[in-house]
Amino acid sequence: xxxxxxxxxxxxxxxxxxxxxxxxxxxxxxxxxxxxxxxxxxxxxxxxxxxxxxxxxxxxxxxxxxxxxxxxxxxxxxxxxxxxxxxxxxxxxxxxxxxxxxxxxxxxxxxxxxxxxxxxxxxxxxxxxxxxxxxxxxxxxxxxxxxxxxxxxxxxxxxxxxxxxxxxxxxxxxxxxxxxxxxxxxxxxxxxxxxxxxxxxxxxxxxxxxxxxxxxxxxxxxxxxxxxxxxxxxxxxxxxxxxxxxxxxxxxxxxxxxxxxxxxxxxxxxxxxxxxxxxxxxxxxxxxxxxxxxxxxxxxxxxxxxxxxxxxxxxxxxxxxxxxxxxxxxxxxxxxxxxxxxxxxxxxxxxxxxxxxxxxxxxx
Numbered sequence: 001x002x003x004x005x006x007x008x009x010x011x012x013x014x015x016x017x018x019x020x021x022x023x024x025x026x027x028x029x030x031x032x033x034x035x036x037x038x039x040x041x042x043x044x045x046x047x048x049x050x051x052x053x054x055x056x057x058x059x060x061x062x063x064x065x066x067x068x069x070x071x072x073x074x075x076x077x078x079x080x081x082x083x084x085x086x087x088x089x090x091x092x093x094x095x096x097x098x099x100x101x102x103x104x105x106x107x108x109x110x111x112x113x114x115x116x117x118x119x120x121x122x123x124x125x126x127x128x129x130x131x132x133x134x135x136x137x138x139x140x141x142x143x144x145x146x147x148x149x150x151x152x153x154x155x156x157x158x159x160x161x162x163x164x165x166x167x168x169x170x171x172x173x174x175x176x177x178x179x180x181x182x183x184x185x186x187x188x189x190x191x192x193x194x195x196x197x198x199x200x201x202x203x204x205x206x207x208x209x210x211x212x213x214x215x216x217x218x219x220x221x222x223x224x225x226x227x228x229x230x231x232x233x234x235x236x237x238x239x240x241x242x243x244x245x246x247x248x249x250x251x252x253x254x255x256x257x258x259x260x261x262x263x264x265x266x267x268x269x270x271x272x273x274x275x276x277x278x279x280x281x282x283x284x285x286x287x288x289x290x291x292x293x294x295x296x297x298x299x300x301x302x303x304x305x306x307x308x309x310x311x312x313x314x315x316x317x318x319x320x321x322x323x324x325x326x327x328x329x330x331x332x333x334x335x336x337x338x339x340x341x342x343x344x345x346x347x348x349x350x351x352x353x354x355x356x357x358x359x360x361x362x363x364x
Contacts, residue, residue: 065165194226
């Protein structure tokens, strides 16, 4: 199966650069995966489209300010976060670090992406904040240019990150992060810190929408998958089956595992909000000899593409994803490649807004 089979054409002006003032004001494309029927709707309709006995799964991960601007060892002090992103590489010694995964129980050990990538070698020291509040040593290099860094111990590592870090907006949002993004690039139910990108299907929910769901009797349950390289790393292989996902930390509570098991036993629908919730549930089921959901923590690396047999999820809410991405492949596995790409072409024609701050799609 070729990666190019998952290409579609998207006009650049349809890539959402700003969130809507009203989270729930997004448009929502509804796709019936049995018939391929496409309906235009709005996210405010979502509670009414669910069945009263559905179980809705939410990823409660919280994005932290994982992008750091600093300087390399031996460089002179200078501005560390210029307003023009294209100018960063031209500042002598400036480095940009995106923390992507905590690699041990020690909060000081991280996998990350660095810029400028080719110039940052193992053994180099990096400094962040006035006076070098945070200091890190590059201790290893990954297969695709990732680095592993070890920060010098400080009294409260995450307090320093909260002060010095920037909201890690994705590269297709062509602007610097703003204070408003700290709240807007976050779901209203985010709790567990650890993601470097938002589970974007959840960005449409408001407290009022959640209340409306509960009033209809729809059961809500939460799980955690911390979004990292496994979610947004580009596919570099030409053949889909040759791609491998990075591991991402997940957690399923006993309460959520029990809720899923009871819903399945009763024949109720499992509706996942976002591809991260889908992968967490399906990873847990794939590890079970009986396809059940088990409580626990671990690291998920399940790559879902067409041909995969879903064990748990019956319907999903998702945003629109990049061409040739693993996220688009997951949706194609769930709804069928041609039906999914037909839906995307419809969304382009009808001028839907795409990607993280864009509109959404309900597949059932």
